[in-house]
Amino acid sequence: MKEFVLSYVKEHQHNWKTQPLIIEGEDFQDCIMLVFGKPRTAVFTHIDSIGFTVRYDNKLVMIGGPETETGFILVGEDSKGKIETKLIADPNAGFLCCDFQRVIDAGTELVFKSEFVETGESVQSCYLDNRLGVFVALQLAETIENGVLVFSCYEEHGGGTVPFLVKHLWENYKIRQHLVCDITWATEGVKPGEGVAISMRDSRIPRKSFVEKVISIAKEHSIPFQIEVEGSGGSDGRELQASPYPVDWIFIGAAEENVHSPYEKVNKIDIKTMLKLYDVLVNKL
Amino acid sequence: MKEFVLSYVKEHQHNWKTQPLIIEGEDFQDCIMLVFGKPRTAVFTHIDSIGFTVRYDNKLVMIGGPETETGFILVGEDSKGKIETKLIADPNAGFLCCDFQRVIDAGTELVFKSEFVETGESVQSCYLDNRLGVFVALQLAETIENGVLVFSCYEEHGGGTVPFLVKHLWENYKIRQHLVCDITWATEGVKPGEGVAISMRDSRIPRKSFVEKVISIAKEHSIPFQIEVEGSGGSDGRELQASPYPVDWIFIGAAEENVHSPYEKVNKIDIKTMLKLYDVLVNKL
Amino acid sequence: MKEFVLSYVKEHQHNWKTQPLIIEGEDFQDCIMLVFGKPRTAVFTHIDSIGFTVRYDNKLVMIGGPETETGFILVGEDSKGKIETKLIADPNAGFLCCDFQRVIDAGTELVFKSEFVETGESVQSCYLDNRLGVFVALQLAETIENGVLVFSCYEEHGGGTVPFLVKHLWENYKIRQHLVCDITWATEGVKPGEGVAISMRDSRIPRKSFVEKVISIAKEHSIPFQIEVEGSGGSDGRELQASPYPVDWIFIGAAEENVHSPYEKVNKIDIKTMLKLYDVLVNKL
Numbered sequence: 001m002k003e004f005v006l007s008y009v010k011e012h013q014h015n016w017k018t019q020p021l022i023i024e025g026e027d028f029q030d031c032i033m034l035v036f037g038k039p040r041t042a043v044f045t046h047i048d049s050i051g052f053t054v055r056y057d058n059k060l061v062m063i064g065g066p067e068t069e070t071g072f073i074l075v076g077e078d079s080k081g082k083i084e085t086k087l088i089a090d091p092n093a094g095f096l097c098c099d100f101q102r103v104i105d106a107g108t109e110l111v112f113k114s115e116f117v118e119t120g121e122s123v124q125s126c127y128l129d130n131r132l133g134v135f136v137a138l139q140l141a142e143t144i145e146n147g148v149l150v151f152s153c154y155e156e157h158g159g160g161t162v163p164f165l166v167k168h169l170w171e172n173y174k175i176r177q178h179l180v181c182d183i184t185w186a187t188e189g190v191k192p193g194e195g196v197a198i199s200m201r202d203s204r205i206p207r208k209s210f211v212e213k214v215i216s217i218a219k220e221h222s223i224p225f226q227i228e229v230e231g232s233g234g235s236d237g238r239e240l241q242a243s244p245y246p247v248d249w250i251f252i253g254a255a256e257e258n259v260h261s262p263y264e265k266v267n268k269i270d271i272k273t274m275l276k277l278y279d280v281l282v283n284k285l
Numbered sequence: 286m287k288e289f290v291l292s293y294v295k296e297h298q299h300n301w302k303t304q305p306l307i308i309e310g311e312d313f314q315d316c317i318m319l320v321f322g323k324p325r326t327a328v329f330t331h332i333d334s335i336g337f338t339v340r341y342d343n344k345l346v347m348i349g350g351p352e353t354e355t356g357f358i359l360v361g362e363d364s365k366g367k368i369e370t371k372l373i374a375d376p377n378a379g380f381l382c383c384d385f386q387r388v389i390d391a392g393t394e395l396v397f398k399s400e401f402v403e404t405g406e407s408v409q410s411c412y413l414d415n416r417l418g419v420f421v422a423l424q425l426a427e428t429i430e431n432g433v434l435v436f437s438c439y440e441e442h443g444g445g446t447v448p449f450l451v452k453h454l455w456e457n458y459k460i461r462q463h464l465v466c467d468i469t470w471a472t473e474g475v476k477p478g479e480g481v482a483i484s485m486r487d488s489r490i491p492r493k494s495f496v497e498k499v500i501s502i503a504k505e506h507s508i509p510f511q512i513e514v515e516g517s518g519g520s521d522g523r524e525l526q527a528s529p530y531p532v533d534w535i536f537i538g539a540a541e542e543n544v545h546s547p548y549e550k551v552n553k554i555d556i557k558t559m560l561k562l563y564d565v566l567v568n569k570l
Numbered sequence: 571m572k573e574f575v576l577s578y579v580k581e582h583q584h585n586w587k588t589q590p591l592i593i594e595g596e597d598f599q600d601c602i603m604l605v606f607g608k609p610r611t612a613v614f615t616h617i618d619s620i621g622f623t624v625r626y627d628n629k630l631v632m633i634g635g636p637e638t639e640t641g642f643i644l645v646g647e648d649s650k651g652k653i654e655t656k657l658i659a660d661p662n663a664g665f666l667c668c669d670f671q672r673v674i675d676a677g678t679e680l681v682f683k684s685e686f687v688e689t690g691e692s693v694q695s696c697y698l699d700n701r702l703g704v705f706v707a708l709q710l711a712e713t714i715e716n717g718v719l720v721f722s723c724y725e726e727h728g729g730g731t732v733p734f735l736v737k738h739l740w741e742n743y744k745i746r747q748h749l750v751c752d753i754t755w756a757t758e759g760v761k762p763g764e765g766v767a768i769s770m771r772d773s774r775i776p777r778k779s780f781v782e783k784v785i786s787i788a789k790e791h792s793i794p795f796q797i798e799v800e801g802s803g804g805s806d807g808r809e810l811q812a813s814p815y816p817v818d819w820i821f822i823g824a825a826e827e828n829v830h831s832p833y834e835k836v837n838k839i840d841i842k843t844m845l846k847l848y849d850v851l852v853n854k855l
Contacts, residue, residue, distance in 0.1 A: 026746075029777065029816050053771055053799055056759035061801030063775065106759065106797045107770035107781070154811075158774050163814035176311070189341035189391060200392035201338055204443050205348065207314065211392070227391045229338055231346030241439075243814075244448035244528075246314050461596075474626035474676060485677035486623055489728050490633065492599065496677070512676045514623055516631030526724075529733035529813075531599050 001047040001134075002030045005151055008138060009034065018145050023168070030153050031161050033168070037146035041177040041285045042169055043278060044162070044236045045133035046155030050260055051111040052087075052096070054078075054104045060087075060096040063109065064156030067261040073113040074098055078105035084113065112262040121268060122192070128256055128264040129183035130155070136181055136275050140282065147282040148175065155182070155236050162239035170245040177210070177285050178249040180235045181278060183266065184228060186255040193267040195224030196274040199251035202233040204241050210248035214281065221280045224273050226255075252277060286332040286419075287315045290436055293423060294319065303430050308453070315438050316446050318453070322431035326462040326570045327454055328563060329447070329521045330418035331440030335545055336396040337372075337381070339363075339389045345372075345381040348394065349441030352546040358398040359383055363390035369398065397547040406553060407477070413541055413549040414468035415440070421466055421560050425567065432567040433460065440467070440521050447524035455530040462495070462570050463534040465520045466563060468551065469513060471540040478552040480509030481559040484536035487518040489526050495533035499566065506565045509558050511540075537562060571617040571704075572600045575721055578708060579604065588715050593738070600723050601731050603738070607716035611747040611855045612739055613848060614732070614806045615703035616725030620830055621681040622657075622666070624648075624674045630657075630666040633679065634726030637831040643683040644668055648675035654683065682832040691838060692762070698826055698834040699753035700725070706751055706845050710852065717852040718745065725752070725806050732809035740815040747780070747855050748819040750805045751848060753836065754798060756825040763837040765794030766844040769821035772803040774811050780818035784851065791850045794843050796825075822847060 006024065009032075013019060020034035030047075050064035052074065062068075068089035076083045085100040098110065112126035125131075137149045148169060154160040169175040184190065190197045198218060200211055218225045228251075240249040254270035257263075291309065294317075298304060305319035315332075335349035337359065347353075353374035361368045370385040383395065397411035410416075422434045433454060439445040454460040469475065475482045483503060485496055503510045513536075525534040539555035542548075576594065579602075583589060590604035600617075620634035622644065632638075638659035646653045655670040668680065682696035695701075707719045718739060724730040739745040754760065760767045768788060770781055788795045798821075810819040824840035827833075 027816050053775070053801075055799040055801075056757075061771070061799065106799045109778075154775075158808075158811065160774075160811040161816075163812060164816050167814045187341075201346070204445075205338070205439075208394075229340040229346065229391045231338075231340075238443075241443065241445040242448060244452045246312050246446075246449050472626075486631075489730075490623070490724075493679075514625045514631065514676045516623075516625075523728075526728065526730040527733060529737045531597050531734050 002032060002151070005032055005047065005134065016141055017143050020141070028164070029161060031165060032151040033165065034141065034149040035173070036144045036148070039146050039148045039173050039175055041179060041282055042148040042150050042175050043137055043140065043179045043181045043282065044150045044152055045137045045181045046130050046152045046236060047134060048153045048156050049111055049127050050156045051109055054106060054108040054110060056106055058097050058100055058104055060098060060110070062096070065260055067259070068096055069261070072262055074110040075113045076108050076110040078108040080105070083108070083110065085110070115262065122265055123268065124263055124265040126262040126264060128266050129260065132183055132254060132266060132271060133181040136271070136278055139275050140278055143279065144282055148173070152236055159239045162236050163243060166240055166243045166245060166247065170247065176247050178240050178247055179278065179281060180237045180249060180251040182235050182251060182253045184251065184253050184255045185233070185259050186257045190226045190228050190255045192255060192257060193269045195226050196270055196277050197226050197228040197253060197255050199228040199230070202230045202235065202251065204234060204238050206237065206241070206250045207248050211250055213285070214250050214252070217281060217284050218277055223277045223280065225277065287317060287436070290317055290332065290419065301426055302428050305426070313449070314446060316450060317436040318450065319426060319434040320458070321429045321433070324431050324433045324458050324460060326464060326567055327433040327435050327460050328422055328425065328464045328466045328567065329435045329437055330422045330466045331415050331437045331521060332419060333438045333441050334396055334412050335441045336394055339391060339393040339395060341391055343382050343385055343389055345383060345395070347381070350545055352544070353381060354546070357547055359395040360398045361393050361395040363393040365390070368393070368395065370395070400547065407550055408553065409548055409550040411547040411549060413551050414545065417468055417539060417551060417556060418466040421556070421563055424560050425563055428564065429567055433458070437521055444524045447521050448528060451525055451528045451530060451532065455532065461532050463525050463532055464563065464566060465522045465525070465534060465536040467520050467536060467538045468549070469536065469538050469540045470518070470544050471542045475511045475513050475540045477540060477542060478554045480511050481555055481562050482511050482513040482538060482540050484513040484515070487515045487520065487536065489519060489523050491522065491526070491535045492533050496535055498570070499535055499537070502566060502569050503562055508562045508565065510562060572602060572721070575602055575617065575704065586711055587713050590711070598734070599731060601735060602721040603735065604711060604719040605743070606714045606718070609716050609718045609743050609745060611749060611852055612718040612720050612745050613707055613710065613749045613751045613852065614720045614722055615707045615751045616700050616722045616806060617704060618723045618726050619681055619697050620726045621679055624676060624678040624680060626676055628667050628670055628674055630668060630680070632666070635830055636682070637829070638666060639831070642832055644680040645683045646678050646680040648678040650675070653678070653680065655680070685832065692835055693838065694833055694835040696832040696834060698836050699830065702753055702824060702836060702841060703751040706841070706848055709845055710848055713849065714852055718743070722806055729809045732806050733813060736810055736813045736815060736817060740817065746817050748810050748817055749848065749851060750807045750819060750821040752805050752821060752823045753834070754821065754823050754825045755803070755829050756827045760796045760798050760825045762825060762827060763839045765796050766840055766847050767796050767798040767823060767825050769798040769800070772800045772805065772821065774804060774808050776807065776811070776820045777818050781820055783855070784820055784822070787851060787854050788847055793847045793850065795847065
């Protein structure tokens with residue numbers, strides 16, 4: 001993913017309104033930051049994915065929280081070659097394995113096989129969470145004048161890169177405003193096709209004053225949005241909240257159906273309003 | 286709460302023995318620190334509260350860990366006006382809502398309605414945890430010569446301000462000693478009216494050498510206290526423990542009955558001994 | 571433990587190839603760091619232990635996650651003298667106490683009584699986790715030329731020292747490579763006597779590029795090792811991962827049977843290969 005983003009940037013940046021400073025390398029592990037102009041706001045999109053690690057005898061443990069349904073197709077590669085296999089899951093017994101014909105190297109990572117389906121109305125694929133966040137960030141790159149686009153890792157599994165990213169952003173640019181550009185759940189309160197979700201809370205609660213500022217900007221610009229209020233779930237916001245800097249954060253993103261499965265599905269209206277809202281917020285905040 | 290504390294300080298500080306440096310503003314979010322003299326010790330009192338966030342269709346999610354009993358009266362305000370409503374809870378089903386006659390704006394915060402009852406022996410109200418900690422800190426302000434009074438946020442829900450507060454205190458004053466001035470639970474080992482509780486542990490364990498120092502000072506000054514030993518629960522101490530500074534912390538506070546309900550009740554002897562112990566510790570530690 | 575390590579160092583360091591800088595004192599609480607030469611890699615061994623805190627009426631709460639079986643012998647000391655007593659446990663009811671003939675001071679710590687058994691093949695005792703890690707580090711001290719040996723605390727219970735240790739190591743030496751020198755579980759995939767375990771993951775997942783580097787060095791040097799892949803469990807690696815520095819970490823250690831009981835048992839082959847691998851890694855990484 002890092003290589004993909006870097007090569008995309010190299011290929012397209014000559015068309016961008018503002019040329020970014022590209023921050024990456026050993027001190028940033030597998031993360032990238034694109035710094036445009038004089039930034040006041042950072043947009044966090046995570047580039048890691050949920051999946052599985054092979055244990056012994058083709059048993060599996062989870063990376064993040066994937067859906068586990070017998071029959072899901074998994075792909076990967078180990079020292080003996082390419083792997084395509086089926087998931088076998090007994091959630092009640094907490095049992096997970098795959099039915100590959102040979103023993104896969106312990107430690108091998110398996111991910112859902114992509115079956116991309118696009119219609120006039122929606123896109124469907126595994127890993128829209130958070131490839132769509134990355135898509136929005138890279139679209140934003142074309143016109144953004146001031147701001148940082150951050151591509152983070154480990155969001156799906158325990159965190160660990162946001163702490164050094166937010167440290168760098170605070171110490172070098174004193175950035176206080178962080179937008180978590182990620183995909184959320186369709187629920188009874190956030191429905192596909194009714195606009196990007198602005199999350200007032202999940203397991204963590206962002207500061208009310210910042211949430212209200214974001215909502216009033218969305219209203220002023222007549223961007224269709226939905227309010228999300230959840231009691232669980234988390235994002236890069238969790239580590240932004242825990243950081244030793246007085247920063248604000250908020251989660252803003254389209255909602256998907258079939259969360260963390262091979263069939264994540266997002267309505268295009270929600271993607272378009274997500275992009276539109278980010279475009280406005282990066283300029284107005 | 287921030288405004289209340291700031292205006293209280295402005296109104297009363299002319300009577301205080303020592304004039305504090307008042308630290309607040311954008312870099313400290315909704316927190317305040319009062320720095321007196323040459324501080325060696327900081328007293329942490331949290332100013333946030335438990336409660337509920339309204340979800341969709343008047344369903345609720347918790348802020349922190351409130352007691353949930355059908356009939357508790359909740360108050361708040363949204364775009365359509367003031368709200369006073371009853372909690373309806375089915376803890377087994379994990380179901381929480383309120384019975385208000387119209388749909389409340391999603392994201393609205395509701396808190397317990399205060400019914401303050403004072404007798405010769407005790408005070409009873411919601412939010413004694415941690416308004417009493419704030420009370421003790423503001424009493425302490427009258428005579429303290431050296432020390433910091435810290436008013437923190439997010440203690441009840443995931444934390445997030447202690448990291449930047451302790452960073453400031455370490456980098457500017459090298460403060461190593463932190464007292465968590467908060468309210469705990471009455472139990473079979475900590476009984477109302479038998480003195481302030483000194484906690485030897487909750488879910489986290491403070492350093493033995495520091496705990497023993499505090500206990501020996503309490504004994505020397507003949508302040509009635511009780512030892513608390515719990516296996517669960519937490520406080521601002523959790524984030525002080527996790528901070529990247531070699532600081533010590535200990536929880537010291539009165540115990541309450543009816544924890545996190547509208548009927549939190551504290552014996553006045555425990556409040557008086559709490560204040561007395563803080564007064565001694567800030568001077569002697 | 572701190573005093574033991576410091577006095578061991580003082581007694582033996584004249585025989586060591588390189589003289590270390592000894593970092594300890596108030597700014598490092600009960601931790602010690604030995605810095606040899608120009609370090610690129612740090613070896614973390616925790617010196618704390620699981621056990622029990624006495625509550626009221628000889629009831630107990632756990633420090634870390636000890637096995638609790640009625641009959642285990644516990645030892646300690648309080649204001650009234652030495653204590654040797656038996657654990658009484660009803661895990662289903664979550665009930666823990668000890669059967670001592672008098673009431674033990676609340677807050678007293680009890681630990682498993684050591685019954686050390688050594689055979690040609692193995693060692694057995696409580697607290698091999700992590701006295702064996704300390705043993706390996708102190709053996710390593712004899713020949714190490716460049717590197718840091720870190721003796722940390724609170725690994726078994728909530729953490730809290732790794733944050734300031736890794737901060738010091740980053741700010742003073744820019745150390746990026748951290749090896750967690752600790753004891754793991756014998757499982758169906760990691761068997762006693764088949765070599766040190768290199769953990770590809772537990773509840774946290776270290777960076778693949780670093781894990782692969784370590785494995786390839788172990789292979790090059792023909793050191794017998796086993797790959798561990800777990801979905802749960804944790805170590806000092808958890809806090810290294812969460813730190814605001816772009817550091818890598820990996821858990822490498824012998825596996826034990828009877829984890830967190832008085833009868834932890836480790837095969838000597840696994841100890842020898844553990845030491846050998848650390849010796850190679852500190853030089854080659």
